[in-house]
Amino acid sequence: MNRLQNKVAIITGAGSGMGREEALLFAREGAKVVATDINEAAVQAVAKEIRDAGGQAQGFAHNVASEEDWNSIVAKTVETYGKVDVLVNNAGVSLAVGLLDTTIDQWNRVMGINVTGTFLGMKHVVPNMIENNGGSVINISSIAGLTGGSGAGAYTASKGAVRMLTKAAAVDYGKHNIRVNSVHPGFIETPMSSDLIKNEQMLQWFLSQTALPRVGGASEVASAVLFLASDDSSYVTGIELPVDGGVTAK
Secondary structure: OOOOOOOEEEEOOOOOHHHHHHHHHHHHOOOEEEEEEOOHHHHHHHHHHHHHOOOEEEEEEOOOOOHHHHHHHHHHHHHHHOOOOEEEEOOOOOOOOOHHHOOHHHHHHHHHHHHHHHHHHHHHHHHHHHHOOOEEEEEEOOHHHOOOOOOOHHHHHHHHHHHHHHHHHHHHHHHHOEEEEEEEEOOEEOOOOHHHHHOHHHHHHHHHHOOOOOOEEHHHHHHHHHHHHOHHHOOOOOOEEEEOOOHHHO
């Protein structure tokens, strides 16, 4: 308990799934949480749940592909809590469309949210971390950012970009005591994946790919993110941490 005591964390995509679990867990560990999501009602509900349990949280509508929105979120965070210690770039979208069938609009949307959103988060949060002599950034990638997947070219490219952007930032900002790491979930049960998991044929294929023969939970990803956010990982930066039940071990 209290692994994030007195730390201020911005978590994007916190209205549901992994982001929601991260926000709830961080609050239980003592963090002051700024939860953001494109779905304002959902993220406000998460923030209220945290406050009702005795924690500190604010929820804001947020389009991560908008620089104006990032300016606003960081300004509100600093105004309310004085600093930013942790940034979790969790917001993302999937696209199960083959490369040749992907439209330019689909490509731009996936890149805008998954890559530009991550870039803008770091661009606008890292300066505050530099002022405060340190921080931790966790970028949520995917196992698709580690291996070439089939039938999802734009998504795979975006998650690979998140992985390498993470390493570049880790190298650039380590001298400021800022750690930057990526987390690579595998087959995790979330609202975004629920339809695929309900498909028995797809589920069995999923299970055949894992060393641990089960689908992961969003709370299990949140626990890995907590490790990277906390001082438990004080000498860890630039890594890619798979939370995948052993898919990438094969």
